[in-house]
Amino acid sequence: MAEPLLSVRGLSAGYGDASVLDEVSFELEEGGALALLGRNGMGKSTLLATLMGHTLRRGGGIALRGRPVERLAPHLRPGAGFGWVPQERDIFPSLTVEENLTVAARHGPWTLARVHELFPRLRERRSNLGFQLSGGEQQMLAIGRALMLNPALVLLDEPLEGLAPVIVEELSAAIRRMVEREGLAIILVEQHAHIALGLTREAIVLERGRIVHRASSETLAQDHATLERYVGMRVAAKAA
Amino acid sequence: MMVSLGNVLFNGLAYGMLLFVISVGLSVTMGLMGFANLAHGAFAMLGGYVATTLMNKAGVPFLLTLPIAFVAVAAASFVLERGLYRRLYRAGELDQVLLTIGLVFMAVAGATYVWGPGQQPVRMPDYLTGQWTVAGIDVGVYRLFLILVGIAVTAALVLGIERTRFGAMIRAAVDNPRMAQGCGINVNRVFSLTFMAGSGLAGLGGAVGINLIGLDPGFPIKFMVYFLIVVAVGGLGSIKGSLIAALLLGVFDVGGKYYVPEVGAFIIYAVMVSLLLWRPAGLFGRR
Numbered sequence: 031m032a033e034p035l036l037s038v039r040g041l042s043a044g045y046g047d048a049s050v051l052d053e054v055s056f057e058l059e060e061g062g063a064l065a066l067l068g069r070n071g072m073g074k075s076t077l078l079a080t081l082m083g084h085t086l087r088r089g090g091g092i093a094l095r096g097r098p099v100e101r102l103a104p105h106l107r108p109g110a111g112f113g114w115v116p117q118e119r120d121i122f123p124s125l126t127v128e129e130n131l132t133v134a135a136r137h138g139p140w141t142l143a144r145v146h147e148l149f150p151r152l153r154e155r156r157s158n159l160g161f162q163l164s165g166g167e168q169q170m171l172a173i174g175r176a177l178m179l180n181p182a183l184v185l186l187d188e189p190l191e192g193l194a195p196v197i198v199e200e201l202s203a204a205i206r207r208m209v210e211r212e213g214l215a216i217i218l219v220e221q222h223a224h225i226a227l228g229l230t231r232e233a234i235v236l237e238r239g240r241i242v243h244r245a246s247s248e249t250l251a252q253d254h255a256t257l258e259r260y261v262g263m264r265v266a267a268k269a270a
Numbered sequence: 271m272m273v274s275l276g277n278v279l280f281n282g283l284a285y286g287m288l289l290f291v292i293s294v295g296l297s298v299t300m301g302l303m304g305f306a307n308l309a310h311g312a313f314a315m316l317g318g319y320v321a322t323t324l325m326n327k328a329g330v331p332f333l334l335t336l337p338i339a340f341v342a343v344a345a346a347s348f349v350l351e352r353g354l355y356r357r358l359y360r361a362g363e364l365d366q367v368l369l370t371i372g373l374v375f376m377a378v379a380g381a382t383y384v385w386g387p388g389q390q391p392v393r394m395p396d397y398l399t400g401q402w403t404v405a406g407i408d409v410g411v412y413r414l415f416l417i418l419v420g421i422a423v424t425a426a427l428v429l430g431i432e433r434t435r436f437g438a439m440i441r442a443a444v445d446n447p448r449m450a451q452g453c454g455i456n457v458n459r460v461f462s463l464t465f466m467a468g469s470g471l472a473g474l475g476g477a478v479g480i481n482l483i484g485l486d487p488g489f490p491i492k493f494m495v496y497f498l499i500v501v502a503v504g505g506l507g508s509i510k511g512s513l514i515a516a517l518l519l520g521v522f523d524v525g526g527k528y529y530v531p532e533v534g535a536f537i538i539y540a541v542m543v544s545l546l547l548w549r550p551a552g553l554f555g556r557r
Binding site: 084122 | 439444456
């Protein structure tokens with residue numbers, strides 16, 4: 031079997047004295063798309079933050095294309111291949127839209143022109159400052175900024191949260207294009223399980239910092255009992 | 271005899287520009303990095319001594335000593351930042367104040383030991399001396415030079431921060447250090463370089479300031495309050511604020527000493543208190 035893109039082994043991490051992740055292990059192949067599901071506070075964002083080096087790691091390892099990265103300083107992880115779209119989007123408010131993209135730029139197939147092609151709105155708003163954007167535009171910018179890093183793997187933390195349905199459609203299409211046409215690997219954290227499962231091939235479910243369920247996204251989408259148990263009634267009902 | 275308002279404004283602006291060049295680095299250090307560096311004036315003093323020593327001992331032309339003072343002080347501040355300051359970034363402000371005040375005492379004692387307790391003699395080149403009278407205002411050539419230096423420094427800072435990629439990195443690192451790291455920006459190094467540039471500017475200010483405010487080992491203590499007023503009134507981390515605060519301070523200090531010499535030295539404090547009552551975070555404070 032080929033070497034996996036990402037290999038996480040027995041990863042435990044938290045903040046300060048609080049332990050959040052407990053012995054998490056999973057793998058993701060090149061070009062893979064993984065949904066990370068679970069209720070709020072179960073460790074999904076913490077897992078992504080740990081991959082980016084922003085939590086206190088207590089044990090376990092992270093390897094990207096076989097290279098151990100768990101000890102790398104946070105600012106070196108984008109160079110190792112991680113692109114991060116954090117939950118709060120974290121657009122730099124005192125940078126223009128274009129600067130938000132170029133400040134992160136690394137050499138590779140993703141350029142300003144290609145990000146503009148994926149999100150034409152960002153071209154129109156290139157001279158606006160980061161704080162002048164709508165929620166949907168901020169999300170496009172956060173994704174575009176991660177792409178400018180030319181990552182091997184994009185970590186998307188609830189990219190559709192709180193957005194109008196038409197924007198959700200547009201962003202879902204962009205994420206689908208990233209995965210299916212560009213062959214980018216993603217890990218997608220999402221409250222809307224039915225959307226997340228539609229955009230990914232594999233899924234894992236976190237409960238209190240542990241992986242409690244693994245399945246293909248297609249199978250899990252049909253498995254209403256599991257979704258209801260670990261992800262919540264509301265979402266399961268929608269998926270049905 | 272009353273001094274004309276034009277003269278007070280001109281002299282005050284020149285003095286204010288000098289205060290700006292020296293202080294803006296302190297505003298950046300305290301605003302961007304949250305480090306209370308009371309030894310900033312010692313960096314300015316070091317710049318002054320580098321310039322006088324090069325001129326008096328090695329015959330280096332005055333204008334050439336300025337970039338050397340900038341680079342020498344920036345390099346010295348790099349050593350201090352790596353060796354001492356970095357350890358206290360996460361410490362409380364009291365620890366930072368105690369460390370940097372200690373450095374001030376060491377700098378004063380060290381300068382007295384090396385260069386003696388007196389004022390440094392300095393002779394400016396002929397083209398920077400003399401005076402013109404323009405529309406009833408006595409325009410000192412050296413003060414005009416200080417104003418031009420201040421304008422050049424302001425332009426360089428604004429362009430550097432607003433228009434360059436490194437400037438965008440500084441702004442990103444200040445906006446959100448965690449996300450900046452997530453974009454591959456080495457936040458610590460960005461801050462180090464920014465700190466060096468700010469200290470270098472203090473060194474440049476110390477060198478161009480000798481002819482106006484003198485240079486002796488008491489410099490870091492004598493002028494500390496001026497630098498702190500510029501930072502407090504301007505607002506932490508604001509270049510525009512530092513510039514306006516420094517110019518106000520310069521004009522009011524010069525004006526107070528000319529017009530009401532009995533209370534002149536107190537005028538700047540009255541101005542500072544009123545401005546801070548009006549805007550507690552400073553004119554352009556972020557918080």
